[in-house]
Each structure stands twice: as structure tokens, then as C-alpha cells.
Amino acid sequence: MGTIVDAANKEVNGSSPPDKKLTVVFVLGGPGSGKGTQCANIVQHFGYTHLSAGDLLRAEQNSGSDNGEMIKTMIKDGQIVPSEVTIKLLLRAMEESGNDKFLIDGFPRNEENRAAFESVTGIEPEFVLFFDCPEEEMEKRVLNRNQGRADDNIESIRKRFKVYTQSSLPVIEYYDSKGKVRKIDASKPVEEVFVAVKEVFTSLDEKVAA
Numbered sequence: 001m002g003t004i005v006d007a008a009n010k011e012v013n014g015s016s017p018p019d020k021k022l023t024v025v026f027v028l029g030g031p032g033s034g035k036g037t038q039c040a041n042i043v044q045h046f047g048y049t050h051l052s053a054g055d056l057l058r059a060e061q062n063s064g065s066d067n068g069e070m071i072k073t074m075i076k077d078g079q080i081v082p083s084e085v086t087i088k089l090l091l092r093a094m095e096e097s098g099n100d101k102f103l104i105d106g107f108p109r110n111e112e113n114r115a116a117f118e119s120v121t122g123i124e125p126e127f128v129l130f131f132d133c134p135e136e137e138m139e140k141r142v143l144n145r146n147q148g149r150a151d152d153n154i155e156s157i158r159k160r161f162k163v164y165t166q167s168s169l170p171v172i173e174y175y176d177s178k179g180k181v182r183k184i185d186a187s188k189p190v191e192e193v194f195v196a197v198k199e200v201f202t203s204l205d206e207k208v209a210a
């Protein structure tokens, strides 16, 4: 197990003083809600490292790994890759960053992701940033995204919306019941969304400084 997780577990178990206090924010919302766009802004202003689960999976797919074909098929089909694969990629990226503040974008996307991350790392998110956006607006954005993604076509998008409603929204509801969700109206222009995002991170910084 990586040192970053050992450090977090020490903190959870309270057996010895933590080496490092890790701050993790989960960034969730449907496909095209603006997670990646806003994370880039947050990085600039608040010193986080941005880890997109989707980007890490696409990089793994392209690296010629044994899991490449499985990842490719699942992404095209909008299915959620088993957490064993995704968590390994996230932890490796956390280690490599050397940072202690992370935006984890697009994860956890189902209950299996959520429970596995909690049991493997012992990390509880500081909060969950939730980009709330109507489906028709998300569909328009994804179809105009132009990043050459194999899943940004209408057929894959329909499947992704279904998975989002059936598997990802329940995770957001779970965190909402614990008072951890910071909901943002993501239907507005990028700059206006970021005004709301900034308020959330500024109040966290004030809490930490207090």
C-alpha cells in the first residue's frame, strides 16, 4: 500500500500523529456538467491537484496496459470500470503529485467506487462539489466538446445519462444525507459558475485558518 494511504489511515485510526493531512474534494455531476472546466479554474486559484478519473482511465487505455481493451469497451458503453482499476490509478497519481490537496473529478461514480475507496484509503471527502445541470444542456455541451472522445456521440451519451441517473445520483444523495454536498447551478456561463465555486472554496480556507 502506498505511503499516501498509510498516512491517511494513521489519521483515521488515530494510532499515531498523521504525517500529512490529506484534503480530498469529490467533484461530481453528469457528463458535460463542467467538472473538468471548473477544476482547471480551482487549481489556478486554490492550489489543488486535479485528478480526473476519466482522464486517468483514458491514459491507461492508451498505454497498452492489459486492461486497455476492457476500459475502451466500458467507456464507449458508458459503463463504470471496476473500482480496483480506477483506485489504483488515482492513488498512483496522488503519490506522484507530491501535493496534499486533491480534486477527484468523476469519482466515485457508483456505490462500488464509493465503498471501495473508503475501505482502501480510509479517506472521507472534505465535501462533494456537485454540478447540477439539466440533461438537455449537458447533451448540447458534450456533443460540441470536440475532444475526439469515443463516447461523445449521441448513442454513448444516452447510455451515460442512464448510468448517471441510476448509479451516480445515489452516491450524491448518500453524501447529501451526511451534509457533505455543495450544490452548484452549473447551467450558467463558466464565469458565473466559478463565482459560486469560489465561494465554497473560500469558506473552506476560512474554516481551516480559524
Ligand SMILES: Nc1ncnc2c1ncn2[C@@H]1O[C@H](COP(=O)(O)OP(=O)(O)O)[C@@H](O)[C@H]1O
Binding pocket: 029, 030, 031, 032, 033, 034, 035, 036, 037, 038, 141, 142, 144, 145, 146, 186, 187, 188, 189, 190, 191, 193
Ligand atoms: N458553464 C458552461 N457553459 C457552457 N459550456 C460549458 C460550461 N462549462 C463547460 N462547458 C463546455 O462544455 C463541455 C463539457 O465541459 P467539461 O468541463 O468537459 O464537463 P465534464 O467534465 O463535466 O464532462 C466543454 O466543451 C466545455 O468547454
Ligand SMILES: Nc1ccn([C@@H]2O[C@H](COP(=O)(O)OP(=O)(O)O)[C@@H](O)[C@H]2O)c(=O)n1
Binding pocket: 029, 030, 031, 032, 035, 036, 052, 053, 054, 055, 057, 074, 075, 076, 077, 078, 079, 080, 081, 082, 086, 105, 106, 107, 108, 109, 113, 151, 160
Ligand atoms: N469513476 C469513473 C469515472 C469514469 N469512468 C469511465 O470514463 C467515462 C468518462 O468519464 P469522464 O469523467 O471523463 O466523463 P465526463 O463526465 O467528463 O463527460 C465514464 O463514462 C466511464 O465509462 C469510470 O468507469 N469510472
Ligand SMILES: [Mg+2]
Binding pocket: 035, 036, 052, 054, 106
Ligand atoms: Mg470531464
